[in-house]
Amino acid sequence: MCSAFCFMFFSFTLLFSLFSLLIYVLRLKLWCNCEICHAFLTSSWTKEFDNLCDWYTHLLKKSPTGTVHIHVLGNIITANPENVEHILKTRFENYPKGKPFSAILGDLLGRGIFNVDGDSWKFQRKMASLELGSISIRMHAFDIVKSEIQSRLIPLLSSVSSKEQVLDLQDVFRRFSFDNICKFSFGLDPGCLNLSLPISEFAEAFDLASKLSAKRGMASSPLIWKFKRLFNLGTEKQLKEAIKMVDEFAQAMINQRREKGFSDSNDLLSRFMGTINDDKYLRDIVISFLLAGRDTVASGLTSFFWLLSRNPEVESAILDDLERVMGSSDQQFASFDQMREMHYLHAALYESLRLFPPVQFDSKFAQEDDILPDCTFVRKGARVTYHPYAMGRMDRVWGSDCLEYKPERWLKNGRYIPENAYKYPVFQAGQRVCLGKEMALVEMKSVVLAIIRRFKIQVADPNQAPRFAPGLTATVRGGLPILVQERGA
Secondary structure (H helix, E strand, O other), X not given: OHHHHHHHHHHHHXXXXXXXXXXXXXXXXXXXXXXXXXXXXXXXXHHOOOOHHHHHHHHHHHOOOOEEEEHHHOEEEEOOHHHHHHHHHHOHHHOOOOHHHHHHHHHHHOOOHHHOOHHHHHHHHHHHHHHHOOHXXXXXXXXXXXXXXXXXXXXHHHHHHOOOOOEEHHHHHHXXXXXXXXXXXXXXXXXXXXXXXXXXXXXXXXXXXXHHHHHHHHOOOHHHHHHHHHOOOHHHHHHHHHHHHHHHHHHHHHHHHHHHOOOOOOOHHHHHHOOOOOHHHHHHHHHHHHHHHHHHHHHHHHXXXXXXXXXXXXXXXXXXXXXXXXXXXXXXXXXXXXXXXXXXXHHHHHHHHHHOOOOOOEEEEOOOOEEOOOOOEEOOOOEEEEXXXXXXXXXXXXXXXXXXXXXXHHEXXXXXXXXXXXXXXXXXXXXXXXXXXXXXXXXXXXXXXXHHHHEEEEXXXXXXXOOEEOOOOOEEOOOOEEEEEXXXX
């Protein structure tokens, strides 16, 4: 009886999956023979481009409207600022994250702020805005960053500076930002940046879960990963095991906080526990902030130092900015006010993020039929993607020198002048603009100033353009090998 039931259940599941796949294929037109879809399906684009984002940039540059349609993916991709404003502001309610996106990241992020819409998103957004906007939490975050720089980052770089030892700067920044965000989110110090560069099981599990979740989004059909998840196969089995470790860690931290009390702690988990009693919901919220605060900062710093190695005049100008504001003071760290006066440093970071945004694209799903400002028709349920990486390389958006690294484009009479947020959606824009933007910039500025003030960073091969690994954020394949030399040595 039991065997017969199991046979019938699995037979039904298989037939239903095949039927769903057929419907999906018919809807997506997987047989499309247009030039773009053919190049995507056959991967012929790889003959000319190392990165998918560069191929998309090429297509968007050729398009008269700055918009293209990948029919086989049901994906409209745009680099048109007017379209971006329409999606993120004018018709915001029509372009939520959507159920397809939530399904992809659901096992990792659950009901966290980056994976929900509607009332749940509004509640978390309001709560996070109150917490992250407070002076006390920003000072707490700044203290964590300063401590990590002073006690770990500087000693590590000093330890290799006299040995001509190659160091992967991307790995260093990932460890640095993971230590920081864990302290900030959980009140836990994983010690990833200790001199021995230890392996953290939690960090590895978190990285694997992020990587495999991103791979779901690259599948030609969601049925592929859903089928593998149903039968616990391959990457879905790995993902399940990685998420289990993340869950166990998060639950242990929650239990520890409940036992010791959380009213006097400054970490996000403790602050949120004051208003939320649902442990699973707490886990989802804090893991979302962990994802946002770890990889984005590391990605931004990695590309910044790669660009700096190719543009030594920018490094000199930042040092001049530092000297102008701080003088010959032996003060270890610039204050918030002093950083605000370093307009060239701010411009240099913004320019780096323009060319290499940590999140290269972002997708929404249309709730109803719509027409974009460039007259592109959007069908209900269609995926609509705006592409900050491509936008930073569009001469119609940034001028004929858009491929050049020029911090000066952000300055007027020596002072930083912001651009339209929909022309530069690196931090998103509109109602979903990044709440951690200012704290991320302070962290990046603190690291940049601490490093270039004490060390000369020599990238092993500055002429090698970055090749990106698949993931939720831009990660360079092979890292960023460097040599470190102390200034004045």
